[in-house]
Amino acid sequence: MLTILFDGVAYGMLLFVLACGLAVTLGLMNFVNLAHGAFAMAGGYITVVLVNRAGLPFVVGLVLAFFATAAIGAVLERTLYVHVYAKSHLDQVLFTIGLVFMSVAAVDYVMGSSQQFVRIPAALQGQFDVFGVGVGRYRLLIIVVCGLLTGALQLVLTGTRFGSRLRAAVDDQRVARGLGINVGAVFAVTFAVGSGLAGLGGALGAEILGLDPIFPLKYMIYFLIVVTVGGTSSITGPFLASILLGISDVAGKYYFPTLGAFVIYTIMIVVLIWRPQGLFARGTAR
Amino acid sequence: MSRQIETAVTRFLAARARFGPFEIAFWLAAFATIYVLPGRHLILTETAIWGLFALSIDLILGYAGIISLGHAAFFGVGAYAAGLLAKHEIIVEPSIALLAAGLVAAALGFATSFLVLRGSDLTRLMVTLGVSLVCFELANKFGEITGGADGLQGITMAPVFGAYRFDMFGHTAYVYTLVWLFVLFVVARRIVNSPFGLSLKAIKGNALRSSAIGIAVNWRLVAIYTLSAGYAGIAGGLLAQTQAFASLSMLSIDRSADGLLILIIGGTGYLYGGLIGSLIYRLLQDYLSDLTARYWQFWIGLLLVAIVIVGRDRIGGWIYSIEMQAARLLRRSAPASIPDQGA
Numbered sequence: 001m002l003t004i005l006f007d008g009v010a011y012g013m014l015l016f017v018l019a020c021g022l023a024v025t026l027g028l029m030n031f032v033n034l035a036h037g038a039f040a041m042a043g044g045y046i047t048v049v050l051v052n053r054a055g056l057p058f059v060v061g062l063v064l065a066f067f068a069t070a071a072i073g074a075v076l077e078r079t080l081y082v083h084v085y086a087k088s089h090l091d092q093v094l095f096t097i098g099l100v101f102m103s104v105a106a107v108d109y110v111m112g113s114s115q116q117f118v119r120i121p122a123a124l125q126g127q128f129d130v131f132g133v134g135v136g137r138y139r140l141l142i143i144v145v146c147g148l149l150t151g152a153l154q155l156v157l158t159g160t161r162f163g164s165r166l167r168a169a170v171d172d173q174r175v176a177r178g179l180g181i182n183v184g185a186v187f188a189v190t191f192a193v194g195s196g197l198a199g200l201g202g203a204l205g206a207e208i209l210g211l212d213p214i215f216p217l218k219y220m221i222y223f224l225i226v227v228t229v230g231g232t233s234s235i236t237g238p239f240l241a242s243i244l245l246g247i248s249d250v251a252g253k254y255y256f257p258t259l260g261a262f263v264i265y266t267i268m269i270v271v272l273i274w275r276p277q278g279l280f281a282r283g284t285a286r
Numbered sequence: 287m288s289r290q291i292e293t294a295v296t297r298f299l300a301a302r303a304r305f306g307p308f309e310i311a312f313w314l315a316a317f318a319t320i321y322v323l324p325g326r327h328l329i330l331t332e333t334a335i336w337g338l339f340a341l342s343i344d345l346i347l348g349y350a351g352i353i354s355l356g357h358a359a360f361f362g363v364g365a366y367a368a369g370l371l372a373k374h375e376i377i378v379e380p381s382i383a384l385l386a387a388g389l390v391a392a393a394l395g396f397a398t399s400f401l402v403l404r405g406s407d408l409t410r411l412m413v414t415l416g417v418s419l420v421c422f423e424l425a426n427k428f429g430e431i432t433g434g435a436d437g438l439q440g441i442t443m444a445p446v447f448g449a450y451r452f453d454m455f456g457h458t459a460y461v462y463t464l465v466w467l468f469v470l471f472v473v474a475r476r477i478v479n480s481p482f483g484l485s486l487k488a489i490k491g492n493a494l495r496s497s498a499i500g501i502a503v504n505w506r507l508v509a510i511y512t513l514s515a516g517y518a519g520i521a522g523g524l525l526a527q528t529q530a531f532a533s534l535s536m537l538s539i540d541r542s543a544d545g546l547l548i549l550i551i552g553g554t555g556y557l558y559g560g561l562i563g564s565l566i567y568r569l570l571q572d573y574l575s576d577l578t579a580r581y582w583q584f585w586i587g588l589l590l591v592a593i594v595i596v597g598r599d600r601i602g603g604w605i606y607s608i609e610m611q612a613a614r615l616l617r618r619s620a621p622a623s624i625p626d627q628g629a
Contacts, residue, residue: 026408032407032408032411080591083595084594084595087594087597089353089408089411090347090353090407091594091598092594093353093355093411093546094546094547094550094590094593094594095590095591095594097587097590098586098588098589098590098591098593098594099587099591100587101583101584101586101587101590102583102584102587102588102591103587104587105580105581105582105583105587106581106584108580109580109581109584217539217540221415221419221539224411224412225412228408228409228412258427261419261423262420262423262424262427265416265420265423266416266420268412268416269401269416269417269420272401272404272409272412272413272416273401273404273413276404276406276409
């Protein structure tokens with residue numbers, strides 16, 4: 001029972017790190033980025049190449065995955081995404097689905113369609129008992145890393161000048177512009193960091209989520225659930241939503257394996273009908 | 287005065303509803319393929335079905351502005367309905383069974399349309415996606431009815447009207463599909479050119495202002511969504527009938543994305559987009575998969591990105607100006623022979 005809870009929390013944390021970039025993209029620029037999973041996949045594959053083929057330590061692989069994906073995100077944002085911000089939601093959906101198709105085929109071409117595994121150091125494998133509860137070492141690592149990241153994100157958002165600029169831009173872009181905030185630059189940086197976090201999440205999650213070329217399509221719906229259920233106005237909303245989703249998914253698969261993902265989709269629809277702005281959104285959403 | 291307005295309105299609507307020379311030529315060419323390309327009927331059948339599916343998406347996207355990522359739900363439900371009706375010999379006559387399949391999908395569309403009315407584009411996107419995912423999971427779970435991952439097998443189709451047997455070369459299937467496509471197209475064309483269709487365009491333009499001039503926004507959206515679901519269901523039913531098979535992949539999100547993609551390639555909001563897009567998509571797919579067997583999706587993705595970056599309006603503008611040029615040339619060279627152009 002507690003083990004399931006533990007695994008669920010680990011899974012949820014992972015989902016949060018993967019999806020928080022998307023929450024900011026959606027909230028800040030009102031941009032529907034279905035290709036967010038592609039960045040996560042990129043991070044995963046970069047780690048696979050660095051750790052398995054080049055023989056770098058796992059931790060170095062994770063750090064490099066973050067920076068490499070952030071760089072890819074920054075380049076794509078400046079060259080392609082900027083042209084699409086002002087377009088309709090339909091165009092954004094088409095554009096990002098196009099990117100997903102391209103990334104899926106490209107990864108298939110380069111790395112093959114089989115599932116990839118990151119070689120994790122032996123120290124992180126296996127599990128140990130804490131008061132009779134089986135705790136997986138790797139999952140503990142995920143919780144620690146993701147917990148630290150979440151704390152850091154929260155600090156940056158609430159405590160720094162950049163964070164207040166970002167929140168101002170999310171709240172009202174036009175007024176923020178009028179106050180002299182360079183919304184474009186804020187967004188570019190946030191997009192890069194968000195992509196980097198997705199890459200890191202993909203690298204960390206390769207072990208749990210599995211890593212193959214259709215990763216972006218497979219998990220797109222999960223990221224979107226996190227964002228739509230959690231709302232885009234704060235970071236705590238998506239965080240709670242991902243923990244909730246992680247626990248209910250793991251528990252659902254354990255207790256009702258025949259129902260599959262049915263429960264989650266139904267809950268999502270109900271939440272969207274009940275509160276279209278998200279479960280944890282503030283009342284005054286635009 | 288009001289009489290004058292009335293005749294002006296009638297004339298305006300009649301002008302919209304009139305078939306142009308290009309349209310007549312298009313349909314003559316389509317029916318000519320029955321005799322001209324007998325070896326390609328299998329592939330043409332599929333193209334026509336995809337065209338119909340994209341047409342159903344055009345009804346909600348191009349005319350009412352509803353973005354859906356889950357239209358495959360109705361396609362798949364129609365396919366399963368048609369397959370089950372034939373398999374258990376509930377309705378033997380294929381054309382009536384197909385209508386029934388369309389009605390089943392329309393009923394589902396009606397039930398879920400109320401979910402789509404609320405919220406922003408993103409909420410709609412998620413709700414439509416969620417509905418299709420739920421349908422997919424349900425079809426997967428009730429494997430004893432739907433055949434689960436193996437698909438619905440063992441369907442034997444009765445002859446159409448008790449006379450035309452479905453042959454292995456797909457000749458009957460093609461004629462059957464094409465006739466359905468034409469009839470449904472004419473109906474859809476009639477609907478979108480009616481005052482109802484114009485009111486949908488008004489809603490797409492600005493829902494708030496449309497309600498201010500007395501258009502019942504929600505009910506119109508429910509109506510078109512239901513109709514579109516029915517069309518998608520018939521498209522799915524056609525696929526199940528002509529292939530004597532229905533599978534889970536017909537409900538999958540890939541199908542929805544493909545349908546949307548086909549529509550976008552052809553262009554939205556003039557009904558032919560789905561049909562033309564389906565032809566282009568099929569040709570592209572053939573050409574690209576010859577070129578790079580497994581990676582043709584990459585080029586499709588690139589095409590999508592390019593379409594968006596260039597701008598759909600701009601591409602539509604090019605085509606429109608070409609059309610105008612062509613029409614002007616036709617009028618100048620042979621003013622009397624325009625009605626004969628199609629023949």
